[in-house]
Amino acid sequence: xxxxxxxxxxxxxxxxxxxxxxxxxxxxxxxxxxxxxxxxxxxxxxxxxxxxxxxxxxxxxxxxxxxxxxxxxxxxxxxxxxxxxxxxxxxxxxxxxxxxxxxxxxxxxxxxxxxxxxxxxxxxxxxxxxxxxxxxxxxxxxxxxxxxxxxxxxxxxxxxxxxxxxxxxxxxxxxxxxxxxxxxxxxxxxxxxxxxxxxxxxxxxxxxxxxxxxxxxxxxxxxxxxxxxxxxxxxxxxxxxxxxxxxxxxxxxxxxxxxxxxxxxxxxxxxxxxxxxxxxxxxxxxxxxxxxxxxxxxxxxxxxxxxxxxxxxxxxxxxxxxxxxxxxxxxxxxxxxxxxxxxxxxxxxxxxxxxxxxxxxxxxxxxxxxxxxxxxxxxxxxxxxxxxxxxxxxxxxxxxxxxxxxxxxxxxxxxxxxxxxxxxxxxxxxxxxxxxxxxxxxxxxxxxxxxxxxxx
Numbered sequence: 001x002x003x004x005x006x007x008x009x010x011x012x013x014x015x016x017x018x019x020x021x022x023x024x025x026x027x028x029x030x031x032x033x034x035x036x037x038x039x040x041x042x043x044x045x046x047x048x049x050x051x052x053x054x055x056x057x058x059x060x061x062x063x064x065x066x067x068x069x070x071x072x073x074x075x076x077x078x079x080x081x082x083x084x085x086x087x088x089x090x091x092x093x094x095x096x097x098x099x100x101x102x103x104x105x106x107x108x109x110x111x112x113x114x115x116x117x118x119x120x121x122x123x124x125x126x127x128x129x130x131x132x133x134x135x136x137x138x139x140x141x142x143x144x145x146x147x148x149x150x151x152x153x154x155x156x157x158x159x160x161x162x163x164x165x166x167x168x169x170x171x172x173x174x175x176x177x178x179x180x181x182x183x184x185x186x187x188x189x190x191x192x193x194x195x196x197x198x199x200x201x202x203x204x205x206x207x208x209x210x211x212x213x214x215x216x217x218x219x220x221x222x223x224x225x226x227x228x229x230x231x232x233x234x235x236x237x238x239x240x241x242x243x244x245x246x247x248x249x250x251x252x253x254x255x256x257x258x259x260x261x262x263x264x265x266x267x268x269x270x271x272x273x274x275x276x277x278x279x280x281x282x283x284x285x286x287x288x289x290x291x292x293x294x295x296x297x298x299x300x301x302x303x304x305x306x307x308x309x310x311x312x313x314x315x316x317x318x319x320x321x322x323x324x325x326x327x328x329x330x331x332x333x334x335x336x337x338x339x340x341x342x343x344x345x346x347x348x349x350x351x352x353x354x355x356x357x358x359x360x361x362x363x364x365x366x367x368x369x370x371x372x373x374x375x376x377x378x379x380x381x382x383x384x385x386x387x388x389x390x391x392x393x394x395x396x397x398x399x400x401x402x403x404x405x406x407x408x409x410x411x412x413x414x415x416x417x418x419x420x421x422x423x424x425x426x427x428x429x430x431x432x433x434x435x436x437x438x439x440x441x442x443x444x445x446x447x448x449x450x451x452x453x454x455x456x
Contacts, residue, residue: 007316011293015317017156019289021147024163026278026285028170028199032192033278035174037271038345041354043189045267046125048274049118050189052256053109053130058137059252061098063245063388064091065144068237069292070299070383072152077303084152085220086233091145092226094238099138106134118263122270125189132193136200143200146207152296153217162206166199173198243388247379250395254403254428258421261411268350269418272357275343280365280372283328287373290321291380298384314381314440318374325373329366336362357418364422371430378436385444394435403428 029051037044068091075083105112110127114120147159176184177191187194212223255277262273294317301310332339340358344351382391407424410416416423 004312004316007297007313008320011290011297011313011317011320014151014154014156014296015290015293015320017160017289018151018292019286020160021156021163022285022289023282024160024167026282027167028196030278030282031167031171031174032196033274034343035171035178036189036192037275037343039178039188041267041271041348041350042121043125044274045263045270046122047129047189047192048259048270049113049122049263050109050126050129050133052259053113053126054106054133054137056249056252056256057102057105058140059248060245061095061102061137061141062144062248063243064094064098064237064241065141065148066248067091067241067244067383067388068145069148069152070295070302070386071237071240072149073296073299073384074303074386076152077300081219083233084149085222086230087237088145088149088220088222089226090230090234090237091148091241092142093229093234094241095141095145096138099141102137103134106130106137116260118260119267122263122267129189129193132190133196136197139197139200139204143204143207146204146211149217149222150207150211150214151292152299153214154296155214158210159207162203162210165206166203169202170195170199240386240388243392244383247388247392247395250392250399251375251432254399254407254425257404258407258425261408261421262418265411265417268353269357271350272340272354273361273418273421275340275354276358276361276365278343279332279339279362280369283324283331283369284372284376286324287321287376290317290324291376293317294377294380295384298381302385310385310444317380318377321373321377322370325369329369332362332366332369336360361418361422364419364426367423368426368429371426371433375429375433375436378433378440381440382436382444385440387439387444390439391436394439395432398432398435399428402431 032051033044033047036047068087071087072084075081075087107130108127109130110123113123113126118126150156150159173195174192176182177187177194178189179191180186184191208223211217259270259273259277263270294314297313297317298310301307301313336359337355339362340355341351343358344354379391382388403424405424406427407421410420410423411418412420414420
């Protein structure tokens, strides 16, 4: 046990601020959902679909900022200042370029969502939101890259404080712009979009300022001649990041697909589904923060060629994540109704029906907490050793060959409805967790695979 104590301390030092930053970022989305939910059920359903659409593109683009975390951690452990600069710069290039390239999809999202079976009202609300919030995609992706850059230098607390600073600003702007307070126009979902975009831009400015000022980072000269291309580094970051993005799309697409299918069932069911998913996502942020910490710790072990350190670090974070998952299960099973009730105006005539549906869905959310925790941890381990291509294929198989067909089959042909969709989510996540953990522990942790990471 004593050999794990240093790993526990180091993981908490890295992980707690990362968890805090993820929760703060999530809280901004929660604020949008809660306050738009108070505005109206149809507007809430439109926001659920809009944020799902936004996040599927975010997942595809986030691989560059996420993948560079392991590369930077390994380069720092080797003392390679040039690689830190080159890879971070090109991750910023790829992140911003991707965000701008997909903006037309959000600008013309209404016909896409209508073709996917959403009602005209919901699709119109969603496009209204995305035409504003979509400009924030490039901003958020660049934030993610800078988060990885600072986290690899173990400056995770700054990332947390910058993210937290945006939360009260977002809530205040929502209150003014959604409802038309203080003499402002009543903008509804468009007001929520303006609030989110404003906060995202302010946060990026703070991160850029801090990254340029940080004394220990000045040797990397990150922003010097930022406009100059570095094609070999760009290809390296893309080869690591694109599979991560596709992996995230495979997982996120499972949830987005469930949103779309829930929209086929009904507006109340979709609103309840969106609330339940957001509650589970809040809990997931703890596992995501620990997964990011695991990527850094495993990447450091790779840079020092220390397999024993890698195994002990991975085992430590696994037990920490499982302990938190057990607490979450208890919460979902004992406090589902009050959790869902927070999102709705009690005076809304549809509120009680939505609360009943959402509380039932949280029972199924409790079922997949352990699997969800383990699959994101396994992905963190594998990104630390720069293994991204095979995990991409595992995720695609687990979520789309198994998870999505099971969800559709249970929900519609077999008639289980919303419960069937969530059982399909459980099936996909459980299979992914098993296969990804086996790849790390039976391969990398034992030193079986020693080929260059980008060829794995």
